Every structure is written in structure tokens, then in C-alpha cells.
Amino acid sequence: MAVIQCQFYSEAINLSMGIHVIIPQNAAIQASGSAKLPVLYLLHGLSADHTDWIRHSFIERYAENKGIVVVMPSVGRSYYTDMKYGSPYFTFLSEELPEIVRALFPVSERREDTFVAGMSMGGYGALKLALSFPERYAAAASLSGGLDIVSRMNGANNFQPHELIAIFGDVAELKGSTNDLFYLLDKLKAYDGDKPMLYQCCGTEDFLYADNQTFRKYALDLGIEVTYDEGPGEHDWDYWDPQIQRVLDWLPIG
Template sequence: MKFKLLLVLFTITTLFANAAQVDTVMVVSSSMNKIIPTVVITPDNYSAENKNYPVVYVLHGAGGTYANWITRVPELKTYADTYNMIIVCPDGGLTSWYFDSPVDDSMKYETYISKELVHVIDSKYKTIVDKSGRAITGLSMGGHGAFYLAFKHQDIWGAAGSMSGGLDLRPFPNNWDLNKRLGDYADHKENWEENSVINMVYKLKKDSLKLIFDCGISDFFYDANKRLHEKLLERNIPHDYIERPGNHNWEYWSNSIKYQLLFFNEYFRSVATP
């Protein structure tokens, strides 16, 4: 009986010893003068291996927090192990939309994510300090944010994804505090036009970013995703686009993230130094 108990304890210890590490890192944002929490998942062999790792930044949606992804999709730990990558889940505020607001100086999440957070992650962890070792994706508001940040900062991210992304903000002038971030549509139309991802395709060079995005056909953002797909086709911008049955919910996103991380892993492998 004693031997069996020791065996069970050894098995449990082994499982934990070979599991991804989940940390909460407090990051100082000078641009917003506050401290922002971030979940960082490192693979199981992170401490043992003398190497640098690719990083995938995964953004939450409106009304969410940095803890959403690891709480709702704990399989992220397994994916970090499987693909030998670091996964970073930042906090983007309840309704920041991940840009620097043109009407509210206290909301500078573009600066925070693309400059301050990336610098901290690269300083604190063993990362590949180059766009070839960075990807970014997210759901809903975070899907918009991932494409927005990657389209504007193609020197920082080499690949980007979006899941059920709000890729055209203009049809929603009274939703998710968008009028607080951009001003009323009637008075600040240019803000809405300039900060909608669907209007930022002109920023893309043919091979500057590896792109993947998907949306459920029952999702209220489906139309915008399909229109972005068509726009990318018109401009001959390579991308992976997937539409499938699904709604705007965690059942959809927990399935979607599996395919996106596989896509990013293939990207990292394709650009890795032999």
C-alpha cells in the first residue's frame, strides 16, 4: 500500500514537473501610468533548454480580462508544450479596442501592447527578438486588435490572426463604448474610418504578414469577416480564411485557437534559422 501511494505521488509530481508554467506578470505602462497584469505561459522545457522561444500574443474580447483565455481554455498550457512556444495573454481593458484613442489620452493600448509589453516580454523571457518569432491573435475585440496592431506594426509581428473579429467598427456606433474611444460617428467619421481594420488593407505588402482569420456563419461579425476576405483576394494578399458553423462564444473560440496556433507554429518553423 505504501509503495502504491509513493507511486501515485511520484506520478502526480511528474505530471506537474512536465507541465507548462503559468505566471501572472505585472507590467508597468508608462504611456498610461498604470500597472497592467498579463498571463505568460512558458512550455515545460523552458527552464531546462538553452534556447529562445517564439511568442504568440493572444488578446481577449470586450468585457473580458487577461485571465479569460487561460480560464476558459486551459488547454493553452498543452499547446505551449506541444509547439514549444510562449503564449502571452495581455489585459486590454474592458473596451479599449487595442488602439490609441484619438479622443481619450488615457487609452493608449496600441502603444502599450506593441511597444511596452513586447519590450518587457523580450527582456524578461528567452524570446526570439524579431518579427519572425512573434505572432498575435485574439477573439472579437481582440481579433480586431490583433489585425490592427499587426497591420500597423509589420516590423514587430510576422504573423497575425483573428477569431470572430470585429473587423469593421462602423456598423456599431452605439456598441461596446466605441463612441467613447472614437467619438460620435456623426462628428468624428474619420476616426471610425481610419481605425477600422477593413480599411487598413492598403497598409499590407504582399508578403509582409502571414494571416489567418475565421468566423462562425451565425456570428454578428460574419459579414465584416467575409468582406475582408474578399478585399484581400482583390489585392492578391495571401491569407488563410475559414468560415464554419458557429456563434460568438467560447465553444467556437476554444476550437478556433487550436487551428491558429498550428498555423503560427508552421510559420515559426518556416522562418527558423536552419
């Protein structure tokens, strides 16, 4: 198992950025030469960074067992957006980061080998990526995701008022925008190509449980299949660590 802390300059953000990358050593050796490994982009939550999954879960061991590269970027408290008054983190994540990762590490460029997942804010980011670019991702998973972003911004949330303005500008314009997952579900419904597999889970004691129920019902009403799991659990690592194992088992890793 190789765990790499990588620093590089981001042209999109105009800043040195850090990522953690897990490379399963045995799989990398077996795939040496022209073969490439599947890759999971694993996203952090609101008050975390790219070290969170390494520090709080056993993702290293799980990745080794599955033979998958795991890339963990950091986007601050941007909610995986091109901020209205700030940096274009979604452009960084969706455009620049994959190019850098493919240039530096032995990961596949094929859609069938490319996946994204995340917890809390990262669950939103994972689904946003896959719904925005269904041609790039074979599967996406949300663990306790903050998915009903319009309701969150207009009600209880973990942001300071100035953060909302910096991220989204006029929150009244959020509904029906490219930051609205429900709008992106509508677009996916009309998409003619292969649709990504979607996975969603949330603990029944989680403060985001109602948001997850709303998202699931909307997807089902559109006829979009979502693999769904719920059970006892709160918004914490006691829930997320077992769930990421289930996500890895669910991913269509060849």
C-alpha cells in the same frame, strides 16, 4: 509548464498592468542559454481581460505541445486603440509591452518568431497590430473578429454611446483612419517588405459573420492572401477553443 501572473508598472498607461504568460517548461529548458522561444501575443475580447484564455480554453496544453510562449495582456474595453479620451492602449500593446516581455522572459526578438492572435475584439486588435507593423509580425490570426469597425460603430454594437466618444472621438472620422482595418489593408498592399501571414475564421452563426465576409472579400480584391476557415459555430468558447489549436498548427513555428 509555467503559468506566470505578472504585474508591472506601465509608463504608457500610468498604471499597474497585469498579464498572464505561459512558458512551456520543456522547451524553455531545452532552449536555456542563448536560445529564445517563439512568442504569441494572445488578445482578449470586449467584455474580458487577460485571464479569459486561461479560464476558458486549454491554451496551456496547446502551448506546451508547440513550445511557444503565450503572452496575454489586458486592455479593458479600449478596442485596442489609443483612446481619444482615455489611455493609449495601442501604444502600450505595440511599443511598451514587447520590450517588457523580452526583458523578463526568454522570447525571441526576431520577426519570424513573433505572432499575434485574438478573439472578437482581440481579432481586430491582432490584425491591427500586424497590418500596422508588418515588419514586426510574421503572422496574425483573427477568431470571430469585429473587423468591420466602421460598420459596427455606425450600426449595431456592444458599446454605450459615451464609450464610442471616449474611444474614437467623432465616429465620422473613423473611416480611413489608422483604426480602420480596410485602410490598413490598403497600406499593406503598397508595402514593399515581407507581408505577415493572415488567418481568419468565423462561425456561420456568429453575429459578426457578415463583417468577416466583408473583410475577407476586401483583402482578396486587393490580392492579399488570407487563410480562411468557417463552419458551424457561434460567438463562444465552443468555437474558439478548437480554432486556437488550428491557429497554432498554422503558425510557422520553426
